[in-house]
């Protein structure tokens with residue numbers, strides 16, 4: 001069974017809680033679909049917990065930290081990316097641990113094909129940047145184009161809104177499906193939700209498992225206040241980035 005995690009966003013308390021939940025299950029592999037960093041207060045600790053994973057995809061925030069290019073970000077996201085980049089790269093040549101963390105970001109892949117299953121952060125059309133949001137389900141042109149680029153199932157993150165898009169131009173949230181989706185032979189795009197910044201109104205960390213037969217979305221409580229307090233204590237991180245964790249939006 002694979003556990004998919006995504007959009008951790010430097011939220012260590014959420015990541016630790018999810019990894020604890022995963023450890024208690026029969027999981028063979030953890031796949032990270034991107035945005036390990038950005039927005040949150042603990043980029044180093046989150047990277048350290050994930051740096052030995054075999055498969056880590058590149059998210060738009062990871063990319064912005066790596067390249068220093070975040071012109072398509074809003075101000076608070078850009079400031080957080082700049083702060084993260086500075087923390088991870090200042091004096092890097094004198095610090096092997098920093099170099100190792102940077103190498104981890106550089107190793108991230110844009111898209112990965114495992115048999116007939118595709119892994120990506122955003123979408124197969126634009127792996128790091130494109131959003132596929134619930135109302136896109138009825139956008140036939142967009143969804144057809146996306147489905148044309150995948151052989152069967154695609155797992156993604158990026159929107160922080162878990163659910164599944166079907167070839168029949170429908171979107172189902174985990175609540176609609178009692179947290180379980182059983183794929184058939186038709187194609188589907190599965191959003192596995194966000195560990196560190198859920199935006200579906202549920203403040204608990206979200207991840208998903210897939211055992212080859214069913215996708216299960218899972219929610220894990222964590223110490224939200226701890227992360228909020230850390231964000232509020234860092235000037236470069238906008239207070240709203242903490243406040244939104246208390247609302248799940």
Ligand SMILES: [Fe+2]
Nearest residue numbers: 007035059158
């Ligand atoms: Fe994200």
